[in-house]
Amino acid sequence: MTAELSPSTPESSTAPRATLYEASTQYRHWRYSLQQLAHTRAALNTAAVSAIREAFESDEPGSSSNVSFLSADEEHLLVKLYVGKISQLCGHFRFPEEVEATAATYMKRFYLKNTVMDWHPKNVMLTALFLATKTTNHPISLEAYTSHIPKTAPSDVLDLEFLVAQSLGFDFAVWHAHRSLWGLWLDIQSLPDAPLDDLRASYDAALKHVRASRLTDAELVYAPSQIALACLSLASPPLAVAWARSKFPAIPDPPVLAVLEPIKDMILKDGSPPEVEAVREVDRRLKLCKNPEKVVGSTAYTKKKEEAERKADEKRRRKADDIKRAMEDGDPFGSELAGRAVDDDDDDDED
Amino acid sequence: MDAVEKANAERQRRWAKDQKIGEGTYAVVYRGREVATGRKVAIKKIKVGQFKDGLDMSAIREVKYLRELKHQNVIELLDVFSSKTNLNLVLEFLDTDLELVIKDRSLVFLPADIKSWMAMTFRGLEFCHRNFILHRDLKPNNLLIASDGQLKLADFGLARDFADPGYKMTCQVITRWYRPPELLFGCRYYSTAVDIWSVGCIFAELMLRTPYLPGESDMDQLKTTFRALGTPTEEDWPGHTKLPDYVPLGQFPKTPLRDLFTAASADCLNLLSKCLLYEPRRRISAKDALDHPYFFALPYPTHPSKLPKPIPKRTSSLPFEELDGNTEPNSTGPGVKANPPNKLKRKHSDEGMIERSKSIARKLDFSQ
């Protein structure tokens, strides 16, 4: 309908539309196989260990030999602990479910690009949650936010906000399983001879499973609608089957049901918070192996800063030289100058 | 360097930033290019450090929605990268906007032109609404126009999603002249219909060549609206007297749209009236609007490339303006400013010129 308004506007939108979800950044940028996830984390961990080892050595030669770095699994455990803490905080602030779910997603995505040895999950969690309040349109002032969290200053959040946003690739919109479950809930109420009381109980139980799924990798592997159906199936297998049959009446064994088992297994296996004792041990070791370049005051930190400043200086000098040369050439707006790629200096700022 | 920093640096290198072309409420806009292809882009630089609550909500909304929306009639966000404490949005470069087109008195609009702009506006809006996104700030200067004539919804700094029905929203959105009466009465539960009202006002403005409902204050906006469309009755709009900020504003009679829009077709007025219905639930949806007979009746919408258009916006307030102008094809010579943008007549060398020159006689100036 929208396509052929007239013979004179033949462009676009005639192509069959992919589903909205398939056009989303979530689908395009944040879906992995289990193998890819494991590989990504292992590679990040390896790179981090070697970079930090180097930083230690430059701080003090020989100092890295006794350090016991975290493994990828240990990093993951720590992240999971803090993902779990999001819901406590959200309960405290009475943030809507969407904020909580979004913050959890941000945390998980952040640590597919970063290592806990660089950025401790506590402040990342606080930042991810603060950012989520804004991206879901439930903003709260930073002052009000941090004043309710012990030992936290506005700068703890502000300093990391940009890094978090950047690590997310600025993909702020998230599709959530609890939303999909709500859709299922509306559907199942109109199933023939559905006993309403049982339905409500099943929905509530399914929602609990959805919340548990936030502690797992499910959303990085499966679609929100698949997770929601798996959770409904955990709560009431017959209901999930009845729903699928009603949606795909022509197919005896709707394929949507086939994928549910691994999701259910994952939620049952990984959907509870980690053992605090185990995590405490990891956190204790993290104190000894975190990247000194990210610790204000260490020699490595100072070195890195100096290096950055030296580079910036050099760039400024180069730019001044370019302008001088261009002026001498009588071409103050030389194409060479205008044509340079955007660099990170902001000398062109008017304010 | 961290992987994240590295990825950012790589993205950053793809774009070259040239001179400043404008300043918005929270950003500075530069002209730029894609280094590899020379494709012209606009780079919107948002200062991040200046807000005590961190990343600003307008920037967040704009990025959030534009990252998800890819449609011919929605401005394309090509990339996002950071430089120091700035957020840079790389947007497709758009030559002009509908406000400048409307204000350019040297341009003549044919009914087919208006139909074309309306079709593109509704297509972009239908796509947003299909994605559960409300724009909430539609007005002619947020409808940007590409060099090929395609109209694009832009400025998503006030947008939000509405997948959560019944969530309370602020009524302080939409520039006053395009704001629907339910918002002026303080309604906090609203939906896609708010955008449709704005489109209705834009539709009328395209025909009148002047804002249709230019209220001077929020209160005056309601009066202006009622003066134009009649005070709503309980039947027109059930329950409106119960809205939070309702105030009786006197009885204004309904005047037929036909009295003001004398040259418009019946289909055209029918669609316009459906965009401007008081009861939000009865207002036409973007999807239904696209199916409206108006779009299928003669004259067919003008092909975008044939739409009237001022010469491209020029850079202003830059010391190098004249110099820069030398590189423009329209420049009249070194150091001499080209004709002011608004003086260029619509070219009559287009195909269809004969029809056009004939139809100049029925110049669509409804305000006279």
Ligand SMILES: Nc1ncnc2c1ncn2[C@@H]1O[C@H](COP(=O)(O)OP(=O)(O)O)[C@@H](O)[C@H]1O
């Ligand atoms: N995509 C674009 N292409 C070309 N020029 C643009 C583009 N976006 C913005 N501009 C220019 O920058 C100015 C400021 O843009 P913006 O920040 O979006 O404005 P505002 O905050 O007033 O809506 C505009 O008036 C326009 O001249």
